[in-house]
Amino acid sequence: MQSLVEESAATEQQTEFNSVISAKRVNVFYGDTQALTNVDLEVPENQITSLIGPSGCGKSTFLRCLNRMNDTVDGCRVEGEILLDGVDIYGPGVDEVLLRARVGMVFQKPNPFPKSIYDNVAYGPRIHGLAANKDELDEMVLTSLEKAGLINEVQNRLHSTGTSLSGGQQQRLCIARALAVQPEIILMDEPCSALDPIATAKVEELIEELKENYSIIIVTHSMQQAARISQKTAFFHLGEVVEVGDTEKIFTSPSDERTQGYITGRFG
Amino acid sequence: MTDTPNDPKASGWYGEKYSANLKKRHKSERLFRRLGLSAILIALGLLGILLFSIVGKGYTAFIQTYITLDITFSESVIDKDGTRDPVKMRSASYGNLVRDALRKEFPEVTQRRDLRALFGLVSKDATQQLRKMIAADPSLIGKTIPVRMLASDDVDMFEKGYISRDVVQDDRRVKDNELEWLDALQADGAISTHFNTRFFTGGDSREPEMAGIWGAMVGSFYTLIVTFLISFPIGVMSAIYLEEFAPKNKLTDIIEVNINNLAAVPSIVFGLLGLAIFLNVAHLPRSAPLVGGMTLALMTLPTIIIASRAAIRAVPDSIRQAALGLGASPQQAAFHHILPLAMPGILTGTIIGLSQALGETAPLLMIGMVAFIADIPGGVFDPATVMPVQIFLWADSPERAFVEKTSGAIMVLLGFLIFMNAIAVVLRKKFERRW
Ligand SMILES: Nc1ncnc2c1ncn2[C@@H]1O[C@H](COP(=O)(O)OP(=O)(O)OP(=O)(O)O)[C@@H](O)[C@H]1O
Ligand SMILES: [Mg+2]
Numbered sequence: 001m002q003s004l005v006e007e008s009a010a011t012e013q014q015t016e017f018n019s020v021i022s023a024k025r026v027n028v029f030y031g032d033t034q035a036l037t038n039v040d041l042e043v044p045e046n047q048i049t050s051l052i053g054p055s056g057c058g059k060s061t062f063l064r065c066l067n068r069m070n071d072t073v074d075g076c077r078v079e080g081e082i083l084l085d086g087v088d089i090y091g092p093g094v095d096e097v098l099l100r101a102r103v104g105m106v107f108q109k110p111n112p113f114p115k116s117i118y119d120n121v122a123y124g125p126r127i128h129g130l131a132a133n134k135d136e137l138d139e140m141v142l143t144s145l146e147k148a149g150l151i152n153e154v155q156n157r158l159h160s161t162g163t164s165l166s167g168g169q170q171q172r173l174c175i176a177r178a179l180a181v182q183p184e185i186i187l188m189d190e191p192c193s194a195l196d197p198i199a200t201a202k203v204e205e206l207i208e209e210l211k212e213n214y215s216i217i218i219v220t221h222s223m224q225q226a227a228r229i230s231q232k233t234a235f236f237h238l239g240e241v242v243e244v245g246d247t248e249k250i251f252t253s254p255s256d257e258r259t260q261g262y263i264t265g266r267f268g
Numbered sequence: 269m270t271d272t273p274n275d276p277k278a279s280g281w282y283g284e285k286y287s288a289n290l291k292k293r294h295k296s297e298r299l300f301r302r303l304g305l306s307a308i309l310i311a312l313g314l315l316g317i318l319l320f321s322i323v324g325k326g327y328t329a330f331i332q333t334y335i336t337l338d339i340t341f342s343e344s345v346i347d348k349d350g351t352r353d354p355v356k357m358r359s360a361s362y363g364n365l366v367r368d369a370l371r372k373e374f375p376e377v378t379q380r381r382d383l384r385a386l387f388g389l390v391s392k393d394a395t396q397q398l399r400k401m402i403a404a405d406p407s408l409i410g411k412t413i414p415v416r417m418l419a420s421d422d423v424d425m426f427e428k429g430y431i432s433r434d435v436v437q438d439d440r441r442v443k444d445n446e447l448e449w450l451d452a453l454q455a456d457g458a459i460s461t462h463f464n465t466r467f468f469t470g471g472d473s474r475e476p477e478m479a480g481i482w483g484a485m486v487g488s489f490y491t492l493i494v495t496f497l498i499s500f501p502i503g504v505m506s507a508i509y510l511e512e513f514a515p516k517n518k519l520t521d522i523i524e525v526n527i528n529n530l531a532a533v534p535s536i537v538f539g540l541l542g543l544a545i546f547l548n549v550a551h552l553p554r555s556a557p558l559v560g561g562m563t564l565a566l567m568t569l570p571t572i573i574i575a576s577r578a579a580i581r582a583v584p585d586s587i588r589q590a591a592l593g594l595g596a597s598p599q600q601a602a603f604h605h606i607l608p609l610a611m612p613g614i615l616t617g618t619i620i621g622l623s624q625a626l627g628e629t630a631p632l633l634m635i636g637m638v639a640f641i642a643d644i645p646g647g648v649f650d651p652a653t654v655m656p657v658q659i660f661l662w663a664d665s666p667e668r669a670f671v672e673k674t675s676g677a678i679m680v681l682l683g684f685l686i687f688m689n690a691i692a693v694v695l696r697k698k699f700e701r702r703w
Contacts, residue, residue, distance in 0.1 A: 072592060074516050101595030111586035113605060123604075124594045174590070181594055 017044035017232075020185060020215045021066060026080035028061050028070065035061045037239045039080075043185075043232075048207060048216045050226040050247070053236030054262065059219045060108075062236070063187050066217065067103040068096040084185075101128055104183035108190040110170035112162030112177070117154050120162040120173055121145060124181035140180055148176035149206045168199025175206065186210065188218040192225065204229050223263055227251050235259045322682075326675025332464040332477060333424040335390055335453060337369040340412040341402065352406055362398040366390050366417070374449060385446055389453075391418035393478045418466075419459070421476040421669035423450065427459065430668060441668070467676060471642045472658065476669030479662070481677050483644045487557055487637075487652030488626060488684070494561020494648055495568055495625050500618055502565075503572030504607075507614075510573075511580045512602045531570035538567045539631030547635060554636040555651040563631050568621035575617020579610035611699040619692035623685055629656045655681045 021043035028036040036058045043049050051059045061070070068089060070076045081088050089099055101124070112120050121141040124130070131137035141158075145151040150172045154165070162173050171191055178186055188207070192200040207216060208229055220226050226233055227247060234244040235256075243250060243259045254260045343350065345368075346360045367387050371377070377386050394417040401415070402408060422441045425431050427450075431442050442450070453459050470480025514520045542563030546552045552559045583606045591601035607614075632638065638657055645652035653661070655677060662674040 067593065069589065069593065072589075072598075097595055097597045099595075100593060105589075105593035107586065107589060107593070109586060111584075111590040113587065113590060114609065123591075123596075127594070127596050127600055127604075177590075177594065 017042075017047065019043055020045040020085070021217075022083045023062075023065070024081040024083070026062070026065060026078065026082060028058070028065060028079075029077045030073070031075040035239055036065075039239075039241050041234055041241055041244060043215060043217055045215050046211060046213070047232060048211050048218060048230040049232040049234065050230035051217065051219045051234050051236060052221070052223070052226050052262070053242075055221075057236040058239045059236050060189050063105075063189055063217065063219055066185070066187055067100045067105055069100070069105065071096055101181050102183055103185045103187060104178035104181055106171070106174050106178055106186065106188040106191050108193055110167055110174050110194065112165070112170050112173050114161060114163050116159045117145075117162050117165070117173060118158040121176050121180045124177060128181060130180075130182065144176040144180040145173075147179050147206075147210070148172045149202060150176055166199075168195045168202065171195060171199070171203060172206065175203070179210075183214065185215045185217065188216065190219050190221060193221065200225075223251070223265075235262060237262070322675050322678050326672055326677075326679050328428050329467060329672040329676025329679075330464050331428075331461050332466070333419040333427040333459060333461050334416045335419045335423070336414050336416045336458045336460065337366070337373065337390070338412055339365050339369050339398065339415045340372075341365065341398075341408045341410060342368070343409050346402060346409055354403065354406075357402060357406070358399060360399075362395045362402075363387075365398055366394045374452070377445075382445060385443065386449060388420055389423055389446065389449065391420050391477050392475055393418045416460070416462075418477050421667055422446075423459075424477055425668050426450065427461065428672075467673070468680075471644050472640060472653065472661070473642055474640075476665075476667045476673060479670070479673055481655065481658060481673075481680050483641060484653050484655045484658035484677070485680065485684070487560075487641075487645050488654040490557035490645060490648050490652060491560040491564065491654050492622055492626060494558055495564040496618070496622060498562060498565035499568040499572050499621065503569050503618070503621075504576050504614055506569075507573050507576030507580055508602050508607065511577050512598060512606065527570050527573050531574060533567075534630075535567050535628055536630040536634065538563055539634030541566060542631060543634045553649055553651070555639050555641070555653075556649050557645060557652050557654075558648040559635050560632050560637050560652075560654065561648070563635055564625040564628060567628065567631065568625050571621035571624065572614075572618050575620065576610065576614045579613025579617065580606060582613060583609045608699065612696040615692055615695050615699070619688055623688060626654075626685065626688070627656050627681070629660055632657055655684065 019042040021041075023039055023041045023043075026036055026039040026041075027034065039058075039062060041062075051062065053059055064070045064073075065078055065082060066089075070078055078090060082090060084099070084103070087094065089096075113123065115123075118141055121144050122137055125137055125140050131140055142151065142155075145154060150169060153169060154173075162170065165173060171194070175186075175191070191207075192203050195203065204225065207218065210216060218226075218230065230247045232245070233247040233250040235242045235250065235254075235258075237258050243254060243256045250259065251263060254263065342365070345364045346362070347353075347357055349356070367383075370386050370390070371383075374386060377383055394415075397417060398415070419427070422431070423446075426442045426447075431440060433440075433447060437444050450459065466478065467480050467482075469482050470478065471483030473479040510520065510523070542559060546559045546562055547554060552562075587605050587609065588601055591605050592598070596604065632654060637653055638661065639651065639653070640661070641651050641653050643650070659674055659677045659681065662670045662677060
């Protein structure tokens, strides 16, 4: 582990950290077309890592590799190693269903189940048998909603449908739903792209709080958002990681001119 | 394009070319609306004509003519020895009671031929009816009471106005002497019409006045239950497997094409298949709803699979991903989320499939469900017939009285269909979710 950190530190100066996920030489193909080429990335523990880059550069593809959601895409093939706590998640004996419980995901478009708010949050604990009884389950649902900052808005209507909430509320419901499974890592694919600035601010605030207990990887198209909330940033371009490092460093003095060009808005 | 863009009046949007274009568009819009409206009107009109002719011909099937006669339950006919032995009493010839009553009513008739015609006014059912009365209450023996009995089909047809007096006697099913007797009975108030409960509670019969649709309804019910129990689970499971689990490759492509082809196979072919496999190989009982249901299930399966696949495909992918992203297994995602959301569509497809099965005759002819069966089937192994086959059989019968029975049966079949569709609507409402 130590040697890995040193290795990457040699090329990109960054602060020391414990990495919870390390991707090594990851190549992803959709049929014959290659979407990711030799991606190396270390994801720090209990920090927020943002993935930025122009549309179609492979950010979502990379994110989906981390919880093996790509397995559900027809014709998608992943090569290379992705270590979670030192174990290759694509290795033999790894159950992708359990993996997805450990690595939660929040999607770009809020996608609550067309069920009650309560059932949305309770679904994860139910299928994984996390709660021993009804009271424990209630407790879990309420704490998840609280962590997601939604509790005040919904506590009086836990049994109305999740789809009746506003877009921002729905997204926080989806976050609560992911939290209820008690994951170690949360992947977020443009979680604020469908939200207005106020809802975005709420979700950002929430993400920053969550960082205490979770490692978070977030894909975003908003430079400001990446700069505001993340400690580490990776810039993707045409399926490769061009530059990765401390967010401050990337946004103030990027070493690659493509990064420079993207963050100053010259392309992408 | 030579106009200055600053002057909207002169630009293309307000120019001559545009207004001509606008007129053309409005005109074609109006034309399309009119065409659509007339198509619907034509369809409604045809439906109206169909219903009108069926109801017009068939409503008389729901009423039946009865003759009331004073029947003397004479001991000499029913119980010669006076032992009151139920077995012996059951085998007595109750027809004599009816004949005696008619003779008493019309003492002037003595000729054998005339007597036969006179006795023919009352349905054969009267014998059965009197036997049941005595079995239920032996104390009737020796008494004389008025009994309401079914009239024969010719009398019924005459009373309903289907047989005209004006036709020459040779072309008339009811002869002059019969007319006289009927008039006399009418004058006595012995002839009456009542709601035909037997039509809804009885099985088929050679005698039109005794024939009922209930046997066929029960047969249809059992057949459809078998069809549903086989085709629904298999169809839905196949659809889920094909949509959610099967790898997308040549083999699944071939399966897909074949399922679509199966949906277009003429139903008689399924009947032949049922005959070859279920009867000749598996030796299942002939004419039974079990075999009929299995055969129809073969026919219904492709419809259900295709509809279910479409419904499953219409569930947004985001729901699937949400479930998988939480660590649900593909099976849990399918059964907890996708299937419930696809249910309205699946049910619609199932009801369409079952409605087709309900109206299907040809494959059932192949497996012997066309036989004459008077008993009400008691289960899926009993010989039975189904409603469309019953309609076919009655439509094929020479008696005039079966014409109204045919139309009546069609009305019952349509009612059955409406009932099924109503169930579908209710179920759909129940499963439907607002997004
Ligand atoms: N299911 C798929 N099948 C085939 N190609 C795909 C699939 N998903 C993504 N791709 C391709 O892989 C490349 C990377 O796509 P990806 O969705 O990861 O981009 P992205 O960086 O998330 O873009 P955006 O910012 O627009 O979301 C694109 O060229 C895309 O066309
Ligand atoms: Mg994306």
